[in-house]
Amino acid sequence: MTCQVETTDLEAPTRRRAGAGLRGLSTSEVPRAEKFALMRTGELGSMHSWELVTAVDGPGTRMTMFLSGCPLRCLYCHNPDTFAMKDGDPVLADEVLARIKRYRGVFSATNGGITLSGGEVLMQPAFAGRILRGAKEMGVHTCIDTSGFLGANASDEMLDDVDLVLLDIKAGDEETYQRVTSRSLAPTIAFGRRLAELGKKVWVRFVLVPGLTDDPRNVELVAGHAAAIEAVRPGTVERVEVLPFHQMARDKWAELGRTYELGDTEPPTPEATEAVRNVFRAEGLTTF
Template sequence: MADLQGAPIVTLDVPVVGGSSVRATSGTAGLASAELDRSERFAQMRAGELGSVHSWELVTAVDGPGTRLTAFLSGCPLRCLYCHNPDTMEMRRGEPVTATEVLARLKRYAGVLRATKGGLTVSGGEPLMQPAFTARLLRGAKELGLHTAVDTSGFLGAHVSDEMLADIDLVLLDVKSGIPETYRRVTGRELAPTLEFGRRLAESGTEIWIRFVLVPGLTDDEANVEAVAEYAASLSSVTRVEVLPFHQMGRDKWASLGLTYELEGVQPPTPELVERVRAQFRCHALQVY
């Protein structure tokens, strides 16, 4: 992996498109950055009152049910080869934004979110890199009577307290691979923490949507897919599996950051491959999308 130090920050200038099923983020437009000295910033981050925010968006039927405000936090412990937002990997690339500021934005849209049975999704990067801030956002959303979701790899699931878990209605659990060696190749990390977190979610009755990115030549091996499918089927609270075909939309960001992109020549999966993989999940009586 190339050294991330000193790489330029990627600016996202795309406007928010409310009600769209296609992602369009506003960066942090509309959210005021907090101007604090270093010690004050760290104190507020520890307390969960300040976070490093990459962007936010309003979107329908992508990050959970209904129309949702999705807050993307900066920082991630994984280095997924196919990451389409490598600019979220480092926390330093985000903007310092208070929880109060994000929740004020959420309150502005609360009526629409409730009407569509939507709510708040906290995503990343990896939101559990900032557990106190994530917990504060979730608590604020529940106080507004909104559905809550967290989009996570589960690698840092140990950071989720029982109190935080009680404020989560849905976890979008990104299971990158089912075989430990493949998972390590894809992410640079170990698979076991994700599996353990999923089991904890099922034991608590928290709804889970499994997400699996299908990359030809990397995650598409039948044994690897079968391992993910067997794991998903073993979790009693899994209600949905999303097979996400690999795409090259993030390739230019890797170049902009001066990072080596290892999947340059990889093509998106064919419709036949996507159907084969979805069929593997369906064989385990899972609802597949």
């Protein structure tokens, strides 16, 4: 489907993360009815921002794109301005692919690529799938960063175009997961096993939050889930990243008028973080 749309170049608005925005991309002014039709086909998506990062969100230098919309409400979310899809900007997939094409040399030189993050990338599977397919056709390494809660939205055909999945396991037991995200843990675990069955490479991510996710039993359960995914097909879980909680999002929550429950929570000590990493290592997992 082809459409004619008016485009307007954007600078990074103040509501976006520092250093991020839609710079270089164009937003699309599309009539409401046509907008929904284009989103169904994946030709149009709702995007919060993009940025080039190194040693984060996958290997090498990466163009990380933050899509808008997420079904989870993580207490420590550092992108609360991506909760609602309506708060993003409409961007054509072809516009994104043209931008990816410009950085192919950088990706090749650094063994990098693209990472679709959010928000939750699987809120927009048609848009994500179109970008992933186009990137693979260019020979670009692809990655998605997901909670796995909407794993059922990812078709096998879409996952064929994914080289790496950053799978965020927020907690190890149902009660803690509900407390952290207001959602259920089971879909994440099911998606992790499915990824292993499909032979996808996975980096497990776990955010260590004192007083929330640091209970030893919870940590052991998260490590057990990661080990279970690895057991389905050895070599699936390439690494586990234990990410220490930080307070970098506190001001953003306040600016959005949202209640931030972790305002008094201190980051974990380096010693506590390393102790948690050792729990994963005890399961035979490479951990950072």
